[in-house]
Amino acid sequence: MKRKGAFLLLMMTMMFLLTSCWSKKELTDLAIVAAMGIDRTGDGRYHITLQIINPGNVAGGLQGGGGGTQSPPVTIYSASGDNLVEASRRASRSISRRLYYAHTNLVVVGEKLAREEGINTLMDAFDRDPEFRTTATMVIAKHSTAADLVKTLTPVDKIPANKVLKTLEFTQRKWGENVKTSLQEVMQSLESPGRGTVVSGFRLVGNPQQAQRLDNLQESAPEATIQASGIAVLKQGKLVDWLYGKPARGTVWLLDKIQGTDININWEGKKEVIAYQTVRQKTSVSAQVKNGQPHISVHARVEGDIAEMEVPVDITDPKVITKIEQSVRKEIKKELKASIERAQKNKTDILGFGEVVHRSRPNQFKKLKSEWNDVYFPKLNVDITVEAYVRRAGLRNKSFLSGIKEKQK
Amino acid sequence: MEKAKISASQLFILMVLFELGSALLVPLAIDANQDAWLAILLGMVFSFVLLLVYHRLYLYYPDLLLTEYMQKILGKVMGTVLAFVYILYFMYDASRVLRDFGEMLLAFAYPDTPLFIANALLMLVIIYTIRKGIEVIARSGELLFIFMYVLAVAGFILIVSSGLIEIKNLQPILEEGLFPVLKVVFTQTLYFPFTEVIVFTMILPYLNNPKKAKVTMLCATGLSGINLIITMLINVCVLGVSLTARSQFPLLSTVQTIQVADFLERLDVFFMLALVISIFFKICLLFYVAVVGTANLFKVKSPSRLSYPLGLIILFLSITIASNVQEHIHEGLKVAMVALHIPLLVIIPPLLLLVAFFKNRKEQRE
Numbered sequence: 077m078k079r080k081g082a083f084l085l086l087m088m089t090m091m092f093l094l095t096s097c098w099s100k101k102e103l104t105d106l107a108i109v110a111a112m113g114i115d116r117t118g119d120g121r122y123h124i125t126l127q128i129i130n131p132g133n134v135a136g137g138l139q140g141g142g143g144g145t146q147s148p149p150v151t152i153y154s155a156s157g158d159n160l161v162e163a164s165r166r167a168s169r170s171i172s173r174r175l176y177y178a179h180t181n182l183v184v185v186g187e188k189l190a191r192e193e194g195i196n197t198l199m200d201a202f203d204r205d206p207e208f209r210t211t212a213t214m215v216i217a218k219h220s221t222a223a224d225l226v227k228t229l230t231p232v233d234k235i236p237a238n239k240v241l242k243t244l245e246f247t248q249r250k251w252g253e254n255v256k257t258s259l260q261e262v263m264q265s266l267e268s269p270g271r272g273t274v275v276s277g278f279r280l281v282g283n284p285q286q287a288q289r290l291d292n293l294q295e296s297a298p299e300a301t302i303q304a305s306g307i308a309v310l311k312q313g314k315l316v317d318w319l320y321g322k323p324a325r326g327t328v329w330l331l332d333k334i335q336g337t338d339i340n341i342n343w344e345g346k347k348e349v350i351a352y353q354t355v356r357q358k359t360s361v362s363a364q365v366k367n368g369q370p371h372i373s374v375h376a377r378v379e380g381d382i383a384e385m386e387v388p389v390d391i392t393d394p395k396v397i398t399k400i401e402q403s404v405r406k407e408i409k410k411e412l413k414a415s416i417e418r419a420q421k422n423k424t425d426i427l428g429f430g431e432v433v434h435r436s437r438p439n440q441f442k443k444l445k446s447e448w449n450d451v452y453f454p455k456l457n458v459d460i461t462v463e464a465y466v467r468r469a470g471l472r473n474k475s476f477l478s479g480i481k482e483k484q485k
Numbered sequence: 486m487e488k489a490k491i492s493a494s495q496l497f498i499l500m501v502l503f504e505l506g507s508a509l510l511v512p513l514a515i516d517a518n519q520d521a522w523l524a525i526l527l528g529m530v531f532s533f534v535l536l537l538v539y540h541r542l543y544l545y546y547p548d549l550l551l552t553e554y555m556q557k558i559l560g561k562v563m564g565t566v567l568a569f570v571y572i573l574y575f576m577y578d579a580s581r582v583l584r585d586f587g588e589m590l591l592a593f594a595y596p597d598t599p600l601f602i603a604n605a606l607l608m609l610v611i612i613y614t615i616r617k618g619i620e621v622i623a624r625s626g627e628l629l630f631i632f633m634y635v636l637a638v639a640g641f642i643l644i645v646s647s648g649l650i651e652i653k654n655l656q657p658i659l660e661e662g663l664f665p666v667l668k669v670v671f672t673q674t675l676y677f678p679f680t681e682v683i684v685f686t687m688i689l690p691y692l693n694n695p696k697k698a699k700v701t702m703l704c705a706t707g708l709s710g711i712n713l714i715i716t717m718l719i720n721v722c723v724l725g726v727s728l729t730a731r732s733q734f735p736l737l738s739t740v741q742t743i744q745v746a747d748f749l750e751r752l753d754v755f756f757m758l759a760l761v762i763s764i765f766f767k768i769c770l771l772f773y774v775a776v777v778g779t780a781n782l783f784k785v786k787s788p789s790r791l792s793y794p795l796g797l798i799i800l801f802l803s804i805t806i807a808s809n810v811q812e813h814i815h816e817g818l819k820v821a822m823v824a825l826h827i828p829l830l831v832i833i834p835p836l837l838l839l840v841a842f843f844k845n846r847k848e849q850r851e
Binding site: 093098099178203206209210211260263264267431434435436438 | 657
């Protein structure tokens with residue numbers, strides 16, 4: 077009986093151990109950081125801007141859209157420090173809760189910091205911290221500080237960090253001039269010998285002061301918004317160039333990250349009148365080394381549909397389709413070539429050609445490695461072959477215009 | 486030795502769990518860069534030779550523990566001393582694995598908890614299990630083995646389906662030739678985790694069907710080897726070589742990158758579950774072997790009584806063997822290899838076999 081009593085007592089004391097309250101973090105004591113912006117201050121220290129979610133203001137579905145007295149869905153805190161950890165810890169002076177980084181999905185780097193000092197030194201803090209996820213996306217704030225970008229309030233998606241992420245995701249799927257790069261991907265390409273890095277750019281359009289005010293959202297066309305813009309080219313971690321438009325899309329294409337886009341072709345003298353939307357695309361790169369000179373072959377394959385024809389074309393004729401396919405091929409080849417030339421001009425191998433040589437010819441690459449970016453890559457011979465197929469043409473065959481043309485005869 | 490019997494399939498499961506143990510946790514063989522998988526494969530193949538040596542010794546003395554037949558082979562004094570050294574080795578190894586466990590928990594999930602608490606909680610469970618004997622360990626092994634494999638298969642499917650595998654991270658194969666790979670094989674993978682199964686020379690006498698011992702040992706090592714190869718292949722494919730090499734726990738980083746359909750993400754806890762299970766069995770087996778070995782050496786009547794004092798020793802040893810993680814890993818990879826693994830796992834068993842061979846031939850002639 078005594079034994080049983082002692083056992084019972086032991087079990088009851090164990091209960092207190094089993095609650096696992098050692099370092100408990102109550103949800104109401106956490107400040108969930110949605111995005112983090114990093115800038116350089118004048119005296120060379122880091123300035124971080126933290127976008128913290130106001131849980132109450134995000135959840136209220138009914139009064140959504142920004143009622144008159146509502147407070148914003150996020151609150152911004154900032155702090156400076158000689159390194160990121162110091163800055164983050166110092167920020168606690170102004171925040172009533174513990175900063176919680178496990179849900180930080182976005183890291184914004186100011187253009188000035190990226191250009192002058194580079195992003196290499198930032199990486200270790202993100203990589204080492206057990207709470208921070210390296211699946212977070214990294215963007216560079218174009219023409220502005222990271223702080224301004226992080227402070228901007230956005231319509232539709234209430235949390236600005238989500239707006240950035242979703243914009244990148246959808247534009248990559250539909251237009252292909254931007255690419256969503258996670259911290260881990262950025263780190264991998266920074267580490268790879270003789271490799272340049274691409275990071276998507278994001279831009280604040282309008283007045284930064286206006287962008288952080290809630291009444292900015294009360295207009296149907298907010299004066300200040302943020303949008304994906306350009307791809308930053310990083311050489312050894314430092315920003316050297318911005319790519320826009322076709323070179324940007326060609327770069328995404330060569331990296332085999334493209335998920336869908338639209339290509340316009342000329343028809344019978346009229347410019348950009350047929351829109352071809354891609355559905356499936358695959359780019360493969362292979363390398364040879366002949367007499368110590370590397371040689372790269374790029375092969376792109378694309379399947380897609382005709383989406384729009386602003387000229388009377390009768391595509392019921394297979395020969396016409398073949399002709400369209402040829403024009404698409406030419407158009408894509410031009411784009412890929414332009415982006416390769418741009419990369420060569422920057423002397424930065426953002427396309428990973430060096431890696432391809434390394435993989436297929438490891439011994440020869442050893443000799444090329446140290447001078448790859450500055451000597452071998454800029455004068456590299458690149459063969460581009462493109463296969464393009466038109467698979468479908470939407471719900472109609474002939475163009476609407478060809479119907480009109482026939483009737484008027 | 487207690488009166489207990491385990492079946493061949495239970496032995497198989499225990500061996501697989503033992504070898505996966507802490508090997509799943511660390512960047513195994515990453516010194517061979519993208520050829521880590523090859524280093525593991527070769528380590529496994531070479532370990533078969535030593536496994537056959539251990540098995541041959543078992544055939545000579547099917548009813549005796551390693552620490553017992555050592556005394557028969559080498560004589561009372563030498564054998565006793567050597568048996569004692571082996572018991573110390575098992576305890577040291579157990580405390581190393583316990584430290585691995587504690588460091589994993591603290592680095593990743595419990596930054597504010599003292600190491601002692603984390604280790605002590607696991608040790609309490611293990612002491613309890615040891616008191617219940619080998620049959621209970623084997624049966625709980627069967628149960629949790631299935632659970633672990635469900636986790637492993639689910640994880641594998643998720644990683645593949647989230648499109649993280651980049652086969653090209655494995656190229657170029659044999660960039661620096663075969664030599665660096667062989668170096669890793671003979672300095673690392675051969676001993677950890679494969680020939681650590683010398684522990685099972687203390688468990689084989691419990692086997693109810695001695696004929697199956699050889700097949701079971703080889704198959705279990707083969708299966709765990711293949712599992713480790715797949716794990717390292719996935720790690721390198723997902724993270725790339727340099728990130729894998731920088732990671733303390735590469736598999737954790739791999740699991741963290743899983744993002745399927747916007748909601749299946751942050752699955753780290755499943756990694757922890759799998760690791761806690763396999764580490765639990767590794768410590769259990771090392772500890773159990775130390776307990777039966779000690780009981781046998783010092784003629785203690787009921788071995789289970791030894792579990793408290795030895796458990797406390799292992800617990801305190803796990804705290805004191807190193808003052809920080811880096812020291813702990815350095816000791817494991819560099820010091821323990823030369824001081825413990827090579828003499829105790831590679832040199833002494835074949836010598837024992839040699840002596841046993843001549844001794845038995847002499848006896849047969851007489």
